[in-house]
Each structure stands twice: as C-alpha cells, then as structure tokens.
Amino acid sequence: MKRFDYADAFSRNIGWITPAEQGILRGKRVAIAGLGGVGGAHLLTLTRLGIGHFHISDLDRFEVANFNRQAGASLATVGRPKVDVLAEMARDIDPELDLRLFPQGVGPENLDAFLDGVDCYLDGLDYFAIAARRAVFAACAAKGIPAITAAPLGMGAAVLNFLPGGMTFEDYFRLEGQPELEQLIRFLLGLSPAMLQRGYLVHPQAVDLAAHRGPSTPMACDLCAGMAATQALKILLGRGPVRAAPWGQQFDAYRDRYVHTWRPGGNAHPLQRLGLAIARRQLAAAAPPVAPGPPPATPLERILDQARWAPSGDNTQPWHFRVRDPDHFEIHGRDTRDWCVYDLEGHASWIALGALLETIALAATREGLEATFQRRPEAPETAPVVEVALRPLPAGREPDPLAPWIPERRVQRRPLSTRPLTPAHKQALEAAVGPGYRVTWVEGWGGRWRMARLLFRNAHIRLTIPEAYRVHRRIIEWDARYSLDRIPDQALGADPLTLKLMRWAMTSWERVRLLNRWFAGTWMPRLQLDLLPALGCGAHFLISAGHELQGIDDYLAGGRALQRLWLTATSLGLQIQPEMTPLIFSEYVRRGVRFSGEAPARHEAASLAADLDRLLGDDGARRVFLGRIGRGPAAVARSLRLPRERLLQPD
Numbered sequence: 001m002k003r004f005d006y007a008d009a010f011s012r013n014i015g016w017i018t019p020a021e022q023g024i025l026r027g028k029r030v031a032i033a034g035l036g037g038v039g040g041a042h043l044l045t046l047t048r049l050g051i052g053h054f055h056i057s058d059l060d061r062f063e064v065a066n067f068n069r070q071a072g073a074s075l076a077t078v079g080r081p082k083v084d085v086l087a088e089m090a091r092d093i094d095p096e097l098d099l100r101l102f103p104q105g106v107g108p109e110n111l112d113a114f115l116d117g118v119d120c121y122l123d124g125l126d127y128f129a130i131a132a133r134r135a136v137f138a139a140c141a142a143k144g145i146p147a148i149t150a151a152p153l154g155m156g157a158a159v160l161n162f163l164p165g166g167m168t169f170e171d172y173f174r175l176e177g178q179p180e181l182e183q184l185i186r187f188l189l190g191l192s193p194a195m196l197q198r199g200y201l202v203h204p205q206a207v208d209l210a211a212h213r214g215p216s217t218p219m220a221c222d223l224c225a226g227m228a229a230t231q232a233l234k235i236l237l238g239r240g241p242v243r244a245a246p247w248g249q250q251f252d253a254y255r256d257r258y259v260h261t262w263r264p265g266g267n268a269h270p271l272q273r274l275g276l277a278i279a280r281r282q283l284a285a286a287a288p289p290v291a292p293g294p295p296p297a298t299p300l301e302r303i304l305d306q307a308r309w310a311p312s313g314d315n316t317q318p319w320h321f322r323v324r325d326p327d328h329f330e331i332h333g334r335d336t337r338d339w340c341v342y343d344l345e346g347h348a349s350w351i352a353l354g355a356l357l358e359t360i361a362l363a364a365t366r367e368g369l370e371a372t373f374q375r376r377p378e379a380p381e382t383a384p385v386v387e388v389a390l391r392p393l394p395a396g397r398e399p400d401p402l403a404p405w406i407p408e409r410r411v412q413r414r415p416l417s418t419r420p421l422t423p424a425h426k427q428a429l430e431a432a433v434g435p436g437y438r439v440t441w442v443e444g445w446g447g448r449w450r451m452a453r454l455l456f457r458n459a460h461i462r463l464t465i466p467e468a469y470r471v472h473r474r475i476i477e478w479d480a481r482y483s484l485d486r487i488p489d490q491a492l493g494a495d496p497l498t499l500k501l502m503r504w505a506m507t508s509w510e511r512v513r514l515l516n517r518w519f520a521g522t523w524m525p526r527l528q529l530d531l532l533p534a535l536g537c538g539a540h541f542l543i544s545a546g547h548e549l550q551g552i553d554d555y556l557a558g559g560r561a562l563q564r565l566w567l568t569a570t571s572l573g574l575q576i577q578p579e580m581t582p583l584i585f586s587e588y589v590r591r592g593v594r595f596s597g598e599a600p601a602r603h604e605a606a607s608l609a610a611d612l613d614r615l616l617g618d619d620g621a622r623r624v625f626l627g628r629i630g631r632g633p634a635a636v637a638r639s640l641r642l643p644r645e646r647l648l649q650p651d
Contacts, residue, residue, distance in 0.1 A: 004094070004095050004096065006026065006050070006094070006096060007022075009050075009093075009094065010022060010048070010049075010050040013049065013050060017233070017237070021237050022050050024236070024237060025049060025050045025051055025052070025233075025236060025237070026050055026051070026052040027052060027053070028051055028052065028053065028119045028120070028236045029052075029053035029054070029055070029098075029117055029118050029119050030046055030051050030053070030054055030055075030118065030119065030120050030121070030122060030232065030236075031054070031055040031056075031057075031114055031115055031118040031120075031121045031122070031145075032046075032054065032055070032056050032057070032121075032122045032124050033057045033058075033105075033106050033114070033121075033123065033124060033125050033132070033136055034057070034058055034123070034124035034125035034126060034129070035056060035057075035058040035072070035082045035083055035086045035124060036058070036060070036066065036069075036070050036082070036124065036126060037066075037069035037070045037071075037152060037216060037218070037220075037221035038123075038124045038150060038151075038152055038221050038224045038225065038228075039056075039058065039122070039123075039124020039125070040070055040071035040072050040082070040086050040124070041071050041221050041222055041224065041225035042122045042124050042150075042224075042225050042228060042229065043056060043071075043086050043089075043090055043124075044071055044086075044089060044090060044093065044225075045225040045226065045229045046122075046229055046232065047090045047093045047094055047097065048093060049229060049233065050094075051236075052094075052096070052097060052098060053097070053098040053099075054090070054097065054098070054099050054100070055100045055102065055114050055115075055116075055118060056083055056086065056087065056099065056100070056101060056102065057083065057101075057102035057103070057104075057105050057106045057114060058081070058082040058083045058086075058102075058103070058105065059083075059103065059104055059105035060081075060082050061079055061080060061081050061082065062074075062077045062078050062079065062080055062082055062085065063078060063079075064078060068216065068217070068218060069152075069216045069217065069218045069220075069221045070082075070221070071086065071089070071221075072085040072086050072089055081103055083101050083102070083103045084101070084103070087099050087101055102114055105132070106132060106135075106136060107132070107135075108135070111135060111136065111139050112139075114136075115136075115139055115140065115143055115145060118145055119145070119146075119236055120145065120146045120147075120148070120232050120235055120236055121136065121140050121145050121146070121147040121148070122147075122148050122150070122228055122232060123136070123137075123147065123148065123149035123150070127151070127184075127187070127214065128184065128209075128212040130175065130180065130183045130184065130187065133149075133169075133187075134169065134170065134175060137149075137162060137168070137169035137170070138168075138169065138170065140162070141162065141164075141168045141169065144164040144165075145164070146161065146162070146163050146164065146235045147161075147162045147169070148160070148161050148162075148228050148231050148232060148235075149162075149169075149191070150224035150225075150227055150228035151188075151191045151192065151224065152216055152217065152220030152221045152223070152224050153191070153192050153196070153197040153220060153250070153252070154196070154197030154200065154201070154217065154220060154252060154254060155197070155200075155217050155219045155220055155223075155252065155253050155254040156196060156197060156219075156220060156223060156250060156251050156252030156253050156254065156255075157220055157223040157224040157226075157227050157228075157250070157251060158191045158192040158248060158249065158250040159224075159227045159228055159231060159248065159249050159250075160172070160190075160191060160244075160245050160248045161231055161235070161242055161243065161244040161245065161247075162244060162245055163235075163242065163244040166244045166245065167244065167245045167246055167266070169245075171245075171266060172190060172245045172246060172263075172266030172267070173186050173187055173190045173266060173267055174186060174266055174267040174268055175187070181209055181210055184209045185209065185276060185279055185280060186267050186276065188209075188279070189267070189272060189275050189276055189279050190263075190266060190267050190272070191248070191250075192248075192250050192261075193248070193261045193263055193271070193272065193275065194250050194259045194261055195275075196250055196252035196255050196257055196259065197252055197254075197255075199255065200254055200255070201215075202634060202636070203215070204481075204636065205482075205640075219253060223251065223253065227249070227251065243260070245266065246262060246263045246264050246265070246266055246269075247260060247261070247262050248260070248261040248262075248263075249261070296644065298326065299326075299367035299368075299369060299390070300323065300326050300327075300329065300390070301644065302363070302366075302367060303360060303363045303364050303367060303369075303371075303390070304321055304329070304644050304647070304648075305644050306359060306360075306362075306363035306366075306403075306406050306407070307321075307356060307359050307360045307363060308641040308642065308643075308644060308647060309359065309406050309407045309409065309641055310352065310355045310356035310358075310359040310563065311352060311355050311409065311411075311562075311563070311566065312349075312352035312355070312356075313336075313340070313342060313343065313348045313349070313352060313578075313580070314340075314342075314471070314475040314486070314487055315475070315483065315485060315486055315487055315639035315641075316336055316340075316349075316352075316475070316485075317485060317641060317642055317647070318333055318334050318335060318336055318349045318352060318353070319331050319332060319333045319334070319353060319356060319647070320332045320647055320648070320649045321647055321648050321649065322648070322649045322650075323648065326390075327389060327390045327391070328387070328388065328389055328390070329388050330385055330386065330387055330388065331353070331356065331357075331385065331386040331388060332383065332385055332649060333349065333350075333353045333383060333384040333385070333386070334349070334382065334383050335348075335349035335350065335381075335382050335383075336348075336349055337349075337382070339470070339471070339474070340471050341465070341467040341468055341471055341595055341596070342468075342471065342580065342581065342584050344584055344587055344588060344591075344593065344595075346381060346382060346552075347549075347555055347587075348580070348584070350384075350552050350555035350556055350559065351555050351556075351558055351559040351562060351624065351625070352559060353384065353386070353555075353556055353559060354555060354556035354557060354558060354559020354560045354561075354562070354563070355559040355560065355562055355563035355566075356559075357371075357373055357386065357556060357559070357560055358559070358560035358563040358564060359406055359563060360388060361373075361400075361560075362400045362402055362403040362406060362567070363403055363406060364390060365393060365397070365398075365399040365400045365403055366399045366400075366403045366404075367390075368392060368393050368399075369390045369391065369392060369393060370390070370391055370392070370393050370394065370397075371388055371389070371390055372388070372389045372391070373386050373387070373388055374386065374387045374389075375387075375552070375553065375556070381552050384552060401571070402564065402567040402568065402571060405567045405570045405571050406567065408570050408634070409566050409567055409570045410570075410575075410634055410635050410638045410639075411491070411576065411577055411578065411635060411638070411639070412575035412576070412577055412632060412633075412634065412635045413491060413492060413493035413529065413533060413577050413635070414493045414533065414536075414632075414635070415532050415533050415535070415536025415537070415632075416533075416536050416537045416538065416575055416628070416629075416630030416631060416632035417536075417537075417538060417630050417631040417632055418448070418535070418536060418537065418538065418630070419538055419630070419631055420443060420444075420538055420539065421441075421443070421538045421539055421574075421629070421630075425572055425574065426439075426441065428568055428572060429541070429565055429568055429569060429572075429629075432561075432564045432565045432567075432568035433543055433561040433562075433564060433565050434561055434564065436545060436546045436547075436557075436561075437543055437544065437545055437546065437558070437561045437624070438543075438544055438546070439541055439542070439543055439565070440541065440542040440544065440616060440617075440618065441539050441540070441541055442539060442540040442541070442542070442615065442616070443538070443539035443540070447539075447540070448534060448535050448537065448539075448540065449535065450615055451534050451540045451579075451615065451628075452530070452531050452534035452535045453531075454582060454608060454611055454612060454615065455530040455531070455534045455579060455582065456526050456527075456530050456531045456534070457604065457608055458530075458581055458582045458585065458608055459522065459525070459526040459529065459530040459581075460522055460526065460604065461581075461585060461596075461601045461604055461605055461608075462581055463512075463516070463521075463522040463525060463526065464512075464516055464522065464598065464601060465595075465596040465597075465598050465601045466509055466596075466597070466598075467595065467596050467597075469506070469509055469512055472506060473506055474486075475487055476488075476489055476492070476506075477489065478499075478503050480637075481636070481637045482637065482638060482639070482640050483639050483640065484640050484641065484642050484643075485641075485642055486639070487639055488637050488638070488639065489502075489503070490637035491635055491637040491638055491639065492529060493528060493529050493533060494524075494525060494528045494529060495528065498524045498525060498528055501515075501521075501524070502525060505521060533577060533628065534579075534628060536630070537577075537628040537629060537630040538574070538629055538630035538631060539628070539629055539630070540579065540626070540627070540628045540629075541626070541627060541628075541629055542616055542618070542623060542625070542626050543558070543561060543562055543565060543623075543624040543625040543626075544618055544619075544622040544623050544624060545557075545558055545622045545624055546622070547622065548619070548621040548622055549621060549622060549623075549624070555624075558624035558625070559624075561624065562624060562625045569629060573631065574629050574630065574631060575629070575630060575631070575632045575633075575634060575635070576627050576628070576629050577627055577628050578625070578626070578627045579626045579627050579628055580625065580626060580627075582608060582612050582626060583612075583620075583623050583625075583626050585605040585608065585609065586605070586608065586609035586612050586613075586620060587620065587623075588605065589605050589606050589609040590609065590620050590621070
C-alpha cells in the first residue's frame with residue numbers, strides 16, 4: 001500500500017497556488033463550529049486544499065433527516081457523533097492532520113480553547129443556533145481572528161467576511177436585545193439582502209422560523225464550502241482583495257445570478273429596515289394556518305394523509321373517514337346541493353369523491369398495498385358511503401409513478417403560457433384518463449378566443465345571481481394566502497384593487513346589485529378571472545365518457561379519470577384550472593332545472609348552452625370535466641386541506 005505523501009496528495013492545487021503557498025496552508029489552523037451540511041463540507045474542502053490543523057466542534061449525532069445535505073450522513077453513520085465521523089473522513093484524506101475535537105460543542109467554558117491559536121474561523125453552526133453564533137463571532141472579534149459565515153439559501157449561497165478591525169458581526173446584524181424570531185429574520189436578511197432565493201420557494205409551508213424548521217439542498221451546502229474556502233484561502237495567504245462586511249456576496253445557481261451587496265450600517269441601513277418590515281409580513285403570510293401535527297406513523301395514516309389532497313369544488317372536502325381496523329376504513333361523503341348552486345344533484349361532489357378514491361388507490365401503492373372500493377347501495381346518494389379494503393399489492397406490481405405528485409397538484413388561476421401542448425403531452429394526458437373516456441382539445445388562437453368569450457359571458461351569470469353570491473361568500477377566505485377549507489383570496493387570480501372591491505361588494509347582496517347596475521361591477525372580475533386566463537393557456541380540454549352519465553357510480557368513475565389526468569399534467573410540469581360552471585349551467589338547461597330566480601340569467605344560460613354545444617360538438621350528457629391547461633409556474637397561494645385528525649370520525 002502506498003504511503004501518504006502530502007506533496008503528491010495536493011499537487012493538483014499547484015498552479016492556482018504556488019508550492020510555497022501550499023506549504024503555508026499546511027501550517028495554518030482553522031476552527032469550524034458545527035459539522036452539519038455546511039460545516040462538514042467546509043472541513044473536507046479545506047482538508048483537500050491542504051490546511052494542516054483544525055479545531056472542530058459539534059455535539060450532535062447523525063440521523064436520517066441529515067441525508068439530503070450533510071457530508072458523512074449515511075446508514076453506516078446514523079447515531080454516531082458527527083465530530084467523530086468527520087474527523088475520520090478528514091484523516092482518510094490527510095492522515096497527518098492535527099485535529100482537535102470539541103464533541104461537547106462550543107460554549108463559554110471552552111470557547112477560548114476552541115479559538116486558541118486559530119488563524120481563521122468558519123461558521124458551520126445550524127442557522128437557528130443564534131446565541132452560540134453570536135458568542136463565537138464576538139470572541140473572534142475580541143481575539144482579532146478573521147471569521148467567515150456562509151449560508152445555504154435555496155440552491156445558492158451567501159457569504160459575509162468579518163475581519164479584525166472592521167465591522168463586527170453584532171454591528172452588522174443588530175441582534176442585541178431582540179427576541180429570537182426577530183434575530184432569525186435579521187440574520188436571514190442580513191446574509192442575503194438581495195434575497196435571490198425567494199422567487200422559487202415553491203412550498204413556503206416548509207419555512208417556519210418560530211419552529212426552527214426550514215428547507216435545504218445539497219447544492220447550497222457545497223456552494224457554501226466553495227465560496228467560503230475561497231475567502232479563507234485569500235485571508236490565509238494574504239491574497240486580496242477580501243471584501244468584508246458591510247460588503248457581502250450571494251450566488252444563486254438556480255437563478256444564474258451573482259451579486260455583491262453593500263449595506264453600510266448593516267441592518268440599520270434604510271433599505272434593510274424596509275426589507276425587514278417586508279420580510280416580517282411575508283413570513284407571517286407564508287406561515288401555514290395550523291401547526292403541523294405528528295407525522296403519520298402507519299401505512300393507513302400515511303394513505304389518509306395523502307387522501308386529504310384530493311381535489312374538491314371550492315375546497316369543500318365533502319367527506320370524512322372512519323377507521324375500522326388497520327386494513328379497512330370507510331369514506332362518508334356528503335354532497336353540497338342544499339347550499340351550492342354549482343353542485344347540481346350532487347354531481348360535483350360525486351366527481352370529487354371519485355378523485356378521492358383514485359388518490360387513495362395511488363397512495364396505497366406507495367405502501368405496497370392495493371385499495372379496493374365498495375359503495376354501500378343502501379346509503380343515500382346525498383351521503384354516500386364507500387368501504388375501503390387494503391391488501392398487499394399483487395406480485396410484480398410497482399408503486400404508481402403518479403403517487404408522489406398528489407400533494408403537488410394544485411389550481412393555477414392566473415394566465416399561463418400560450419405555447420401549444422406537444423403531441424407527447426397530449427398523448428400522455430389522453431392515455432391517463434383510461435379506456436371509456438376521451439379528451440377533446442380546444443386550442444389555437446381561434447379556439448381559445450371562442451372559449452374566452454363564452455367564459456366571459458358565463459361569468460356574468462355567476463356574478464349576478466344571488467344563489468351564486470351566497471356560495472361565494474361562504475367559500476372565499478379574505479386576506480389569506482392559504483386556507484384549510486376555503487379558497488384564499490390571493491389564489492383567485494385578481495389584482496389587489498379588484499380583490500378589495502370584491503370584498504367590499506360581497507358584504508351584502510345590495511352592494512353587489514348596486515355595483516353591477518351602476519358601475520359595471522362584473523367587468524374587472526370577469527376580465528381578470530375569466531377572459532385573460534382563458535386566452536392565456538396552451539389549450540382548453542374536455543373529459544367526456546363513452547356513455548351517458550346516469551348515476552353516482554358513473555360520476556365516481558369520471559372523478560377517478562379526472563384525477564389521473566390532473567396528476568399526469570402535474571408530473572409534466574403543466575398547470576390546470578377547472579372551468580366547470582359552463583358545464584354546470586348548461587346541464588341545468590339540458591335537464592330543465594331552474595337554478596335561479598333571475599330570469600335574464602336563465603335566458604343567458606340557455607344561449608350559452610347552445611354555444612357550448614357548438615364549440616365542443618359532443619353529447620352534453622357525457623361531459624365530466626372542462627378546464628384549461630398550459631405551461632407556467634405553480635400557484636404560490638393555494639387551498640390547503642383540513643388536517644387528518646379533523647377528517648376522522650369517531651367509531
């Protein structure tokens with residue numbers, strides 16, 4: 001076995017540094033507090049750079065939740081102290097390293113020893129370890145030790161240097177006397193005044209500063225190590241320039257942007273003070289409506305936790321679950337025909353219930369189970385009951401690839417790209433609905449314009465009848481980005497001014513009538529919620545059955561087909577918005593059912609039903625679902641779902 005040779009091991013560094021500089025690095029001593037995603041990468045990167053002496057500290061042990069980002073985290077190291085594992089990894093690179101371990105972490109009792117003789121400090125502490133971080137940086141300032149903090153943000157990194165005689169950590173971040181949550185907000189904005197990462201946070205519920213929870217990526221941790229190690233090299237070798245606070249830098253690989261930031265006075269700077277005020281409001285708005293409960297622990301609980309995300313009209317979630325045993329539970333449905341004009345004879349609720357069945361079936365496959373369903377024929381159609389049995393998947397059957405997309409499926413009510421769907425997209429979506437169903441496309445500028453005009457006119461009915469007004473009052477949650485059981489107003493697709501006007505009008509039916517009669521009150525909502533989105537999409541589509549929909553089982557089957565198409569679209573990066581009210585009002589007309597006391601609305605519905613038949617050219621009795629589809633970002637404001645515990649009925 002070949003013996004270790006320092007010069008040979010790090011010879012590929014030569015060129016970017018000189019042989020003499022390599023020797024200097026071998027003699028340097030670096031302290032790293034925290035050996036998680038960032039700190040562990042710091043240690044291994046600097047070891048490969050040829051640094052010869054380290055003080056490393058961490059009091060934690062590896063766990064499975066570390067696997068996505070932390071060097072050293074693996075099944076073989078779960079439960080082992082991080083400081084021991086990283087020391088072994090570093091010595092496997094350079095067995096001649098001088099390593100001093102601080103397995104109890106850093107605190108007042110050992111901070112002097114931890115920083116004794118250190119040439120540079122790299123911050124690898126957990127983001128939420130504010131008190132320990134402040135103590136270490138204060139000690140570095142007192143001892144004249146250069147200190148670097150690098151934060152993994154999204155898929156990028158932000159770096160700040162604090163050099164002897166310059167601006168201190170406390171002078172920059174202004175944390176003294178602030179409550180913990182405010183300190184965390186100030187630390188975040190101080191690190192990244194440009195906030196390059198904010199624009200692509202797709203699941204804001206994952207950020208909960210108060211609960212010490214936030215997302216991370218391995219790319220960000222590795223970028224931190226590269227950027228911080230470069231700053232350390234310049235500091236240790238005296239190869240400048242080294243920009244120190246109030247200068248900072250942030251690179252975001254996802255957005256392909258690199259910026260230098262400059263905040264004289266740090267968080268006391270006027271721009272920072274404004275940014276802090278905005279950040280406080282945004283973080284408050286981004287918080288989920290309820291704190292997450294305990295994670296599901298059994299296959300049945302995990303299936304029900306996924307089942308919650310099935311789509312339902314206006315987020316009504318017309319169902320509850322009753323568990324019989326680990327392999328059996330019941331779905332107790334209820335339709336909303338008694339109060340919702342959009343639920344003609346319970347059809348919309350039945351379609352939603354069908355989507356729930358498909359969601360359960362998909363989720364079960366991830367647990368190695370097959371779900372079978374049996375509707376109780378004696379249960380009334382207004383309150384259907386479906387018995388669900390779980391059994392092992394047949395041999396050779398794999399989890400359904402659509403299952404992971406269940407919680408990602410959402411409604412996008414804002415305009416999308418007008419780029420046409422590809423033939424491959426259409427083929428996948430048409431196959432998704434399964435035998436017995438077909439997908440009809442309305443596309444191209446002409447098709448989208450005809451559909452947009454029809455939806456614009458149809459919206460006039462929706463916004464001028466008291467029957468719909470009562471529904472809208474019930475299903476919209478105002479001043480909300482998320483809602484557990486309604487539609488948040490920020491997900492409607494209207495601008496803030498229109499939302500304020502809508503909220504004012506919907507206080508009473510008299511206001512709605514006043515606004516509609518004298519001020520053309522429906523124009524802005526119809527323009528923003530119907531006309532523009534209908535023009536701004538890749539296509540409109542209709543799912544129809546191969547036979548007339550006659551009873552609840554036909555609608556349940558149609559809902560299952562719908563859910564498979566919607567999840568397929570989500571997996572392809574396509575967004576969908578339902579456009580169901582034209583189908584619903586035309587069905588009222590077809591069946592001769594009076595849906596409103598407003599005669600002009602009924603006459604308009606009859607005219608629109610004829611136009612819809614001409615546009616779609618099919619049998620109205622077979623129609624399951626109408627919607628628009630296209631490329632675009634997922635909606636950031638969305639309806640959430642009631643927690644699993646609230647959907648469970650006692651036995």
